[in-house]
Amino acid sequence: MTSPKLRAAIIGPGGIARGAHAPFYIKDSRTEIAAVVSRTHEKAAAFAEEFHIPAAYDCADTMLEAEKPDLVSICTPNKFHREMVLKSLEAGCHVLCEKPPAMTAEEAEEMEEAAERAGRHLVYAFHHRYNPETRVLKKAIESGDLGSIYHTSVQAMRRRGIPGWGVFTSKELQGGGPLIDVGVHMLDLALYLTGYPEPVEVMGATHKRIGNRPGTGLMGQWDPENYNVEDLASGMVRFQNGMSMVIETSFAANQQDEETLNVRLLGDRGGADTSPLRLYEERYGALFDSAPAFLEKTDSGSSYERQITHFIDCCLDKSRPLATPADGTTVQRIVNAIYESSAKSSAVSLI
Ligand SMILES: NC(=O)c1ccc[n+]([C@@H]2O[C@H](COP(=O)([O-])OP(=O)(O)OC[C@H]3O[C@@H](n4cnc5c(N)ncnc54)[C@H](O)[C@@H]3O)[C@@H](O)[C@H]2O)c1
Secondary structure (H helix, E strand, O other), X not given: OOOOOEEEEEEOOOHHXXXXXXXXXXXXXXEEEEEEEOOOHHHHHHHHHHHXXXXXXXXXXXXXXXXXXXXXXXXXXXXHHXXXXXXXXXXXXXXXXXXXXXXXXXXXXXXXXXXXHHOOOEEEOOHHHHOHHHHXXXXXXXXXXXXXXXXXXXXXXXXXXXXXOOOOOOHHHHOOOHHHHHHXXXXXXXXXXXXXXXXXXXXXXXXXXXXXXXXXXXXXXXXXXXXXXXXXXXXXXXXXOOOEEEEEEEOOOOOOOOEEEEEEEEEOOEEEEEOOEEEEXXXXXXXXXXXXXXOOOOXXXXXXXXXXXXXXXXXXXXOOOOOOHHHHHHHHHHHXXXXXXXXXXXXXXXX
């Protein structure tokens, strides 16, 4: 006899719900999408029709009460993550929440506590963790190939890649610019690979030099009138275990490469870059470069799919989440400390 399907719901049916959530719940035979919620019934109904979802709502409370889903994907702008996560956990659902976890570290802590109280999974959508490169590199690190990692460099830089659509340039809805949007992905990856050490001090600087002027680039023409986030953020973090980290992230750097998404790890026995995956290892008294000959091709589509498959495995108790609520709180504390340090022009202590 086949088990009944898990009932999924989507709150916030926009770009990421369409590309990274709905198709993969539909594809997986263990789930069905029972309902979708948007700000208006009209928007929810349009998405429901597109993905053949039986119910559309304009209120999350009503949906949770009526549909009693087993799991929920939260895909709203960042401003609403906290509220929707808390409601869904209280209703007894497992939750996959888009990144970043929230707008502030306090919100992320509240969400972490709520997940603990509810005894449900709260997974943040840091999909780069599901890349084959990440899996291989994590094994190399755990087997000691890099020795002790004492420095990491985190880059999420775009050349004139300010989104010309959506919510990404709105501080009110997103809480910030490239740091909270793309920087968080690489920051999480660096922390995941290095075992999530405890951050103790953060120094940050942000700049808005390009987004506030008219321009066009990789992601179309942006609107300088509604550009109120940073276009570059940099930070330095010191960790309790002695590791240091430098972060650089931008929507619109005047650089040669269209996009640089990389974590560089420096250990006392070896080093690594994540993209493309390269290992630099001491052997026979010399430093060697190595690269995997064959790895499953990585594109964001496939890591999104692996993320949903793994989340479903966790909901069915067949696996443990890779990205925990506590990890999300740590990411959020660092992000917010970079913004705070920039605003007050001094270092921020996290202990
Ligand atoms: N993982 C990734 O690589 C990735 C990529 C893009 C966006 N994101 C994240 O996904 C989230 C959404 O981004 P997007 O690009 O899909 O935005 P979007 O604007 O395309 O979609 C957001 C949707 O949420 C709906 N919405 C807004 N407020 C709501 C509310 N209170 N209740 C219910 N629905 C509401 C909007 O109507 C819209 O349909 C953000 O947190 C963003 O950071 C993640």
